Amino acid sequence: MTIRVLLxxxxxxxxPTLKGLVFxxxxxxxxxxxxxxxxxxxxxTGKIYPGxxxxxxxxxxxxxxxxxxxxxxxxxxxxxxxxxxxxxxFAFMAALIGIFSTKKADVIYAYHPPLTVGVAAIxxxxxxxxxxxxxxxxMWPDTLKATGMLNNDRLLNLISIICQQVYKYxxxxxxxxxxxxxxxxxxxxxxxxxxxxxxxxxxxxxxSKTILKDEYxxxxxxxxxxxxxxxxxxxxxxxxxxxxxxxxxxxxxIQLVFVGDGTxxxxxxxxxxxxxxxxxVFIPRVPMSEVGGILKKADVLIVHLKDDKLFEITIxxxxxxxxxxxKPVLMAxxxxxxxxxxxxxxxxxxxxxxxESILEAINYLYHSSSSELIQMGENSKKYYIDExxxxxxxxxxxxxxxxxxxxxxxNV
Numbered sequence: 044m045t046i047r048v049l050l051x052x053x054x055x056x057x058x059p060t061l062k063g064l065v066f067x068x069x070x071x072x073x074x075x076x077x078x079x080x081x082x083x084x085x086x087x088t089g090k091i092y093p094g095x096x097x098x099x100x101x102x103x104x105x106x107x108x109x110x111x112x113x114x115x116x117x118x119x120x121x122x123x124x125x126x127x128x129x130x131x132x133f134a135f136m137a138a139l140i141g142i143f144s145t146k147k148a149d150v151i152y153a154y155h156p157p158l159t160v161g162v163a164a165i166x167x168x169x170x171x172x173x174x175x176x177x178x179x180x181x182m183w184p185d186t187l188k189a190t191g192m193l194n195n196d197r198l199l200n201l202i203s204i205i206c207q208q209v210y211k212y213x214x215x216x217x218x219x220x221x222x223x224x225x226x227x228x229x230x231x232x233x234x235x236x237x238x239x240x241x242x243x244x245x246x247x248x249x250x251s252k253t254i255l256k257d258e259y260x261x262x263x264x265x266x267x268x269x270x271x272x273x274x275x276x277x278x279x280x281x282x283x284x285x286x287x288x289x290x291x292x293x294x295x296x297i298q299l300v301f302v303g304d305g306t307x308x309x310x311x312x313x314x315x316x317x318x319x320x321x322x323x324v325f326i327p328r329v330p331m332s333e334v335g336g337i338l339k340k341a342d343v344l345i346v347h348l349k350d351d352k353l354f355e356i357t358i359x360x361x362x363x364x365x366x367x368x369x370k371p372v373l374m375a376x377x378x379x380x381x382x383x384x385x386x387x388x389x390x391x392x393x394x395x396x397x398x399e400s401i402l403e404a405i406n407y408l409y410h411s412s413s414s415e416l417i418q419m420g421e422n423s424k425k426y427y428i429d430e431x432x433x434x435x436x437x438x439x440x441x442x443x444x445x446x447x448x449x450x451x452x453x454n455v
Contacts, residue, residue, distance in 0.1 A: 046075045046444050049148035049173065051141065051164055053115075053133045053157060055081035056105060057092060061242060061360070062154050062178060067108045069437045078148070079110040080141055082133045085117035089129075100140055113140050123193060134159035141167035148173050150444045153213070156181045158202060161209035174214040174451045176443055180242075182223060182356070189353045207231075214447050217440070220379040222356025240439045241431040244363035248331035255336035262324055263340040266298040267409060269373070270341035272334060273361045275305030280349035282307075283375075285314050286398040287405065288323045297322060297409060302337055304328040338368040342416065343390070343408050347375040350395040358383065363431050369424035371416050373404050387426035390419050 048070060056064040067077045083101075084092040091097055101112045113136035118125040134157075141151075141163065151173050153164035164175045184202040187193040193202075207230065210216065216237045218224050224237045275281060281301070288299045299322060301311065308325070315323045326337065338344060344365040348354040355378030362380055365372050372390035374381050381392045391407050394400040408416065429435065 044445070046441065046448065047147065047149045048075055048077045048444065049141070049145055049151045049167075050077055050079045050154075051081075051137060051151055051160060051167075052079070052154035053082050053130070053137075053160055054086050054154075055079055055084070055110065058084045058086045061180070064105060064108065065245070065247075065433065066437065068106055069433050070441070071108065073437060073441060075441070077108055078146055079108060080137055080145060081110060081112055082115040082137075083112050083117065085115075089118045091117055100136075100144070111140060111145065113137055123195075123198075130157040130159040134163040137163040138166040142170040147171075149448050151175045152440075152444075153177050155179050156183065158183050158205060158209065161213065162205070165209065165212045168212070174447045175212075176215050176217060176440075176447060177209065177213040178217045179223060179227075180219060182226060182353075185226075185353055189351065210236075214451070215443055217443060220356055220358050221382075222379045226356060238439070238443055240436050240443075241358065242360060242363060243431055243433040243436050244360070244367050244427075245331055246367060246433055249335040249338070249364060249367055251332040251335055253330075253332040253336060255333065255340070259326060259337060260340070262326070263298075263300065263337070267296050267343075268298055268300050268341045269343050269345055269405060270300045270302060270338065271345045271347065272302035272338060272364075273359075275301060275303050275308045275311060277307060278349055278351075278354075279305070279307070279347055280396055281311055281347065282314060283396050283398055283401065284345065284347060285311060285318070285320070285323065287401050288315075288320055289318055290398065290402050291405070292320060292322055294409075295322070297405070299323045300326065300337075300341070302326045302329065302334070334364070335368060338365065338370065341370050343373050343405070344368070344370050345373045345375065346380065347401075348395055350377065350397075354395075355379065363427060366423040366427035366431065369420045371408055371419035372423060373401070373408065375401055375404075383426070387422050388419065389423035389426060 050067055054060050070077050083095050083097055099114050103110050115133040116128045118129040151164050153160050153175055155161055161177055168175050183206055184199040188199055210232050217240050219242050221239055224239055227237055228234050291297045346359050346362055354376055358380045372384050374384040375393040375395045384390050391404040393404040
């Protein structure tokens with residue numbers, strides 16, 4: 044059965060996205076029709092991308108996918124009011140065009156955040172009688188408060204009330220982790236209304252044949268490389284890893300490698316200099332096509348987040364990339380992410396913000412035989428292919444679409 048999907052998302056390629064063009068193309072490859080309803084690209088700078096001009100409505104085709112873009116107030120700065128207007132302006136226009144100007148669809152796939160996309164989807168549903176699958180990637184208002192994006196209790200309470208209404212009126216909810224599902228159940232969302240479908244990684248970029256630069260090749264040669272790749276921000280709590288490196292300085296073979304950029308990068312560099320550590324190196328942010336080459340040179344890939352309740356129910360996106368590359372993973376994040384590594388037998392677990400625990404996990408991996416490390420890497424890749432890959436996750440989405448359509452047809 045060919046399913047006609049209206050993919051509703053505020054952000055879409057060429058903006059950085061997870062469930063964007065790659066998802067649309069895979070749905071199409073698996074035999075389904077996709078039309079995208081999105082805004083004019085302006086994220087994360089808040090400025091309309093070159094090659095686009097803000098219009099009321101514009102339709103284009105990207106790799107055979109029909110993409111309808113609607114006007115919105117472009118903004119992504121620290122002003123809460125401007126950010127809210129950005130979200131509301133897209134939701135209003137998306138609802139308007141979705142009701143009056145999109146092709147007939149069998150399901151609406153709506154991507155959250157922001158919450159306003161769910162509100163737009165509900166208005167389209169009311170007029171077009173189309174069921175909604177609501178994909179929650181961020182738990183609002185929890186994340187807004189935890190990241191400091193919003194601290195006004197009245198606004199947070201209002202967002203919580205709107206969230207509950209959206210959960211009530213959408214037909215099915217997809218979440219990225221078992222912890223998200225438990226939280227929604229605690230908020231009185233029926234268990235049978237929620238499915239867990241893991242995110243995937245940028246498989247195409249990881250498999251790129253781009254040759255690793257000589258300087259990085261030399262830097263990573265003849266060492267036992269502990270690699271952390273991604274955002275070097277406050278939430279990652281990476282000063283703990285610097286403390287670990289200080290305790291490893293007696294072993295010249297072990298090297299801690301940071302790949303990427305972020306608000307804490309220069310503070311971390313300063314701390315390494317202050318402690319006079321020669322076993323920590325920094326590689327600046329590189330294109331995704333080069334990341335795979337660096338990850339392949341790693342002996343162990345590290346995931347670390349601060350010890351925070353919110354992080355216990357999330358799965359950091361680098362987890363999928365690490366597992367897809369087929370390397371042992373040292374998971375220093377409590378909860379769902381650690382459970383995956385345990386279940387997959389894909390590496391070692393450590394407590395976040397605990398240098399002693401992380402050091403113990405590193406020593407365990409360092410003293411493992413090469414055949415044991417290879418087996419962990421193979422387990423890691425197999426788990427990704429079986430449970431998290433684009434193809435498998437997309438099939439799970441299609442199963443949810445079919446289930447919702449059957450239910451809708453039985454109610455007619």
